Amino acid sequence: xxxxxxxxxxxxxxxxxxxxxxxxxxxxxxxxxxxxxxxxxxxxxxxxxxxxxxxxxxxxxxxxxxxxxxxxxxxxxxxxxxxxxxxxxxxxxxxxxxxxxxxxxxxxxxxxxxxxxxxxxxxxxxxxxxxxxxxxxxxxxxxxxxxxxxxxxxxxxxxxxxxxxxxxxxxxxxxxxxxxxxxxxxxxxxxxxxx
Amino acid sequence: xxxxxxxxxxxxxxxxxxxxxxxxxxxxxxxxxxxxxxxxxxxxxxxxxxxxxxxxxxxxxxxxxxxxxxxxxxxxxxxxxxxxxxxxxxxxxxxxxxxxxxxxxxxxxxxxxxxxxxxxxxxxxxxxxxxxxxxxxxxxxxxxxxxxxxxxxxxxxxxxxxxxxxxxxxxxxxxxxxxxxxxxxxxxxxxxxxxxxxxxxxxxxxxxxxxxxxxxxxxxxxxxxxxxxxxxxxxxxxxxxxxxxxxxxxxxxxxxxxxxxxxxxxxxxxxxxxxxxxxxxxxxxxxxxxxxxxxxxxxxxxxxxxxxxxxxxxxxxxxxxxxxxxxxxxxxxxxxxxxxxxxxxxxxxxxxxxxxxxxxxxxxxxxxxxxxxxxxxxxxxxxxxxxxxxxxxxxxxxxxxxxxxxxxxxxxxxxxxxxxxxxxxxxxxxxxxxxxxxxxxxxxxxxxxxxxxxxxxxxxxxxxxxxxxxxxxxxxxxxxxxxxxxxxxxxxxxxxxxxxxxxxxxxxxxxxxxxxxxxxxxxxxxxxxxxxxxxxxxxxxxxxxxxxxxxxxxxxxxxxxxxxxxxxxxxxxxxxxxxxxxxxxxxxxxxxxxxxxxxxxxxxxxxxxxxxxxxxxxxxxxxxxxxxxxxxxxxxxxxxxxxxxxxx
Numbered sequence: 001x002x003x004x005x006x007x008x009x010x011x012x013x014x015x016x017x018x019x020x021x022x023x024x025x026x027x028x029x030x031x032x033x034x035x036x037x038x039x040x041x042x043x044x045x046x047x048x049x050x051x052x053x054x055x056x057x058x059x060x061x062x063x064x065x066x067x068x069x070x071x072x073x074x075x076x077x078x079x080x081x082x083x084x085x086x087x088x089x090x091x092x093x094x095x096x097x098x099x100x101x102x103x104x105x106x107x108x109x110x111x112x113x114x115x116x117x118x119x120x121x122x123x124x125x126x127x128x129x130x131x132x133x134x135x136x137x138x139x140x141x142x143x144x145x146x147x148x149x150x151x152x153x154x155x156x157x158x159x160x161x162x163x164x165x166x167x168x169x170x171x172x173x174x175x176x177x178x179x180x181x182x183x184x185x186x187x188x189x190x191x192x193x194x195x
Numbered sequence: 196x197x198x199x200x201x202x203x204x205x206x207x208x209x210x211x212x213x214x215x216x217x218x219x220x221x222x223x224x225x226x227x228x229x230x231x232x233x234x235x236x237x238x239x240x241x242x243x244x245x246x247x248x249x250x251x252x253x254x255x256x257x258x259x260x261x262x263x264x265x266x267x268x269x270x271x272x273x274x275x276x277x278x279x280x281x282x283x284x285x286x287x288x289x290x291x292x293x294x295x296x297x298x299x300x301x302x303x304x305x306x307x308x309x310x311x312x313x314x315x316x317x318x319x320x321x322x323x324x325x326x327x328x329x330x331x332x333x334x335x336x337x338x339x340x341x342x343x344x345x346x347x348x349x350x351x352x353x354x355x356x357x358x359x360x361x362x363x364x365x366x367x368x369x370x371x372x373x374x375x376x377x378x379x380x381x382x383x384x385x386x387x388x389x390x391x392x393x394x395x396x397x398x399x400x401x402x403x404x405x406x407x408x409x410x411x412x413x414x415x416x417x418x419x420x421x422x423x424x425x426x427x428x429x430x431x432x433x434x435x436x437x438x439x440x441x442x443x444x445x446x447x448x449x450x451x452x453x454x455x456x457x458x459x460x461x462x463x464x465x466x467x468x469x470x471x472x473x474x475x476x477x478x479x480x481x482x483x484x485x486x487x488x489x490x491x492x493x494x495x496x497x498x499x500x501x502x503x504x505x506x507x508x509x510x511x512x513x514x515x516x517x518x519x520x521x522x523x524x525x526x527x528x529x530x531x532x533x534x535x536x537x538x539x540x541x542x543x544x545x546x547x548x549x550x551x552x553x554x555x556x557x558x559x560x561x562x563x564x565x566x567x568x569x570x571x572x573x574x575x576x577x578x579x580x581x582x583x584x585x586x587x588x589x590x591x592x593x594x595x596x597x598x599x600x601x602x603x604x605x606x607x608x609x610x611x612x613x614x615x616x617x618x619x620x621x622x623x624x625x626x627x628x629x630x631x632x633x634x635x636x637x638x639x640x641x642x643x644x645x646x647x648x649x650x651x652x653x654x655x656x657x658x659x660x661x662x663x664x665x666x667x668x669x670x671x672x673x674x675x676x677x678x679x680x681x682x683x684x685x686x687x688x689x690x691x692x693x694x695x696x697x698x699x700x701x702x703x704x705x706x707x708x709x710x711x712x713x714x715x716x717x718x719x720x721x722x723x724x725x726x727x728x729x730x731x732x733x734x735x736x737x738x739x740x741x742x743x744x745x746x747x748x749x750x751x752x753x754x755x756x757x758x759x760x761x762x763x764x765x766x767x768x769x770x771x772x773x774x775x776x777x778x779x780x781x782x783x784x785x786x787x788x789x790x791x792x793x794x795x796x797x798x799x800x801x802x803x804x805x806x807x808x809x810x811x812x813x814x815x816x817x818x819x820x821x822x823x824x825x826x827x828x829x830x831x832x833x834x835x836x837x838x839x840x841x842x843x
Contacts, residue, residue, distance in 0.1 A: 008530045014473065015522040018480075021566070022515050025487070027573045029507040078765070080352055107765065178348050 201251025378410025412821025419814025443485030650699015697809025
């Protein structure tokens, strides 16, 4: 009789173990294992010192970037989606006075592959494209060796960061910014940091 | 238009699954045969509409419809057509739809093959599948719809499929693995149906066996191909990384292997019945858990998938309902199961019991190793990682008794056997195995390494015993009378022998070397000369890059011409190493191209991997064994119908 009872209790053991497991899985769901997003959000913009796209002798750094809320936009002329978002970004600059700084990411520059970017050619391409589609940028930082992009944890282009006046990253968006994205995701944060 | 049709079909399929989960239940309660007989028809509807929906998704991918979010994010107009097809299940949403196609497809197969089952049992099995389907279809429709549009702002081109997935492995590996995962739901449904009916005699084990064997064979093949793919595509040269995603597929396999053997005992000897039911529940539960781990992003893995907690919560709720519900049912009902078959301490039953204990121990090790880092972190002890050394060591310990018993077990009789019969033969076979493997390794490699010799000895042990057992059976029954299922068992066991020997040899004798070569140079490894002839440009439709042309000589004999590539995929801005491999029965020659160094030389990694093919050869043999059982006479129609009828 008692043997039967204990085997009955044993039958509940898998259920109990599974219940405990579920608790951990639920907790695990809400703590990002990569901590990638949280590592960026509410952290200061990484330090950098990089030349202007048009003028190599002009150096931009974190101090020249901050002071006013800014959207840091990683892009390149090679990137189709970037082309698509340029007109809307330009509209943001012209109509709402949003300060947008470009981080120019050149995909062809791959020293390990024996390929080096031709900065003069990039400048021509950039001028052509911005001339056609609109220029949303106050200035462009040339991140040829991708040090800034790497520190920002870029995984593709376009990606944008909302940085507040004190230099803290408040929002990270992967993909293009369009009217819907701006309205639903970015505008609330932008309005908050602009006040 | 087509995506909307697909979406609509998915909703209809969901409606079918709802009906399938309700009407048969009412039919069973009210003993209304008409309602019960709706189940097969509903299942056919479920399958048809799901298949149609998937066809619509494939169509959207093949026609580059970038207004569909899923297509825009996972395909590109330049992607080769076979990968456009594969991309349709490369994303989270698409892979879930594939899962549903298979889930309903297995249910459809049950409809076709279960006409001989008693109507109540058939209805119950299909109803349980219906319950599972309701959850999954609700999930895909609400949280993971593959037909979501990008309108009105659709992109001109897609973001391309991850280059890692652009391989023939991607076309075959996920469907096979899913066939295995989902197939285990059929064993699960049979077990739950048996629990619900309270009729846990040996017949349900008989019905469940071919389904379990089929699912298990698919799972075996899926895992084998996954391992081969990782080896050939990832460029790391390994074949098993104990990555959480690999573990997620390995756990259901271990449990399904145990289930397959335990079902045999339940069917033939009417023993282990409660345990077998538990394994059937555990097998599918681990499939679901594995999917959750992979797709929710709870655990970090090289198989990076997008993370989205809201989806994770949905899957976790599903998991809690399916696994929690079935385990509760098990806890409440299993007490009533009586195993009547008696057996003594030395018998086939105890051998298979030991098989189950070892396989379950292995499952627990993998489960702990996979989940402990998560638990550790969540209780605030910080991040830890449990890596390959832990698993390798544990599995080495487990493999030795497992292989030793595997050799002997088929010789031992059911019910009772004499231990002293088993003293001389194992001693002789053991000595022969050790001697043969030592001579083999000494002659081939010049030195005998312990773990390699262990693997070779165990492999030979299993092979010799399997051959002896076959001889015994053949002489008893006559060669023509040996049942197909017996060949299946032999094939499965020899496959395991190949895997064990291959793992031991390749892990001990593989040599790798990082060399720095200018075109025209050569390097030596294990008697092979790797001659770096030239570097070439390569251009594919959606990539470009470099290829190193390398000839491998053994003495003056040209063994292989290899082209190791480094590809650059502009859309995803990804660099991929395409290793070049010359495969052979006893060795693989492997070259992977590294970076161009500042002095115009190239970093190149070369390997010689003895017997690495045996791992996959073994896996394929095991899977073939599984498929072979399906053709055994016992499982083909008429005879089963009579037996089943007689039992009811």
